[in-house]
Amino acid sequence: MSDIDNASNAGRDERNEQQIEADNKLAERLSTIIEDANAKCTPLCNMIRKHIENMDARKEEDRDEAELVENVKPLLQQAEKILNETNGAIRGADPDNRLSNKATRNMQDHRATPEEQRLAEALKVLLQDVGGTIEWARDKLDSFPKAKRDLGPLLDALGQPLTQIVGGVGLLLAGVLNLVGKLLSGLGLDSLLKGIVAATGLDKMYRGLGLDKWLKM
Secondary structure, three states: OOHHHHHOOOOOOOOOHHHHHHHHHHHHHHHHHHHHHHHHHHHHHHHHHHHHHHHHHOOHHHOOHHHHHHHHHHHHHHHHHHHHHHHHHHHHOOOOOHHHHOOOHHHOOOOOOHHHHHHHHHHHHHHHHHHHHHHHHHHHHHHOHHHHHHHHHHHHHHHHHHHHHHHHHHHHOHHHHHHHHHHHHHOOOHHHHHHHHHHHOHHHHHHHOOOOHHHHO
């Protein structure tokens, strides 16, 4: 049994058929939006890593931090633009103002549907590629203090829409974040999601609804 199958073995689903259908349609819309973002952002993240790795591999006297900034800066800006557009699209996909109403019906624990599993997988890829690259780049740039001064704020800026995307999905379909947490835990990356959940205040909401078990993993 796969990680996502294990993660989906939650409690009894108390939603009616109409609610399940509405949630599945929403999960499909959100999956398409996030998968599109992944298709655009993953190559950018790979290029960011490659530029930093190539500069890191040079002898110290041959390193050019200005060149590193020149190569990486536009990639970070492009990725941020994509995620800002993705965040707007997620908010535009909100069919019944769940984000503004903060409805809690969708917070119920239930066995994940295939549509929710697809969304969890898409969100896992986004966090793994973009969130993972942000953390990795911050660590690597410690060796490049001048480049870090210029690129650090751009990494922070890239993290903001990522946090908002995860927070938006968490309000719309909370059970999906449970799945994502299990998937990332298997990769040793669940701290990425936990940090975002805490930053958005979703952890307090989850505790209030008794859905915070995976936060303690």
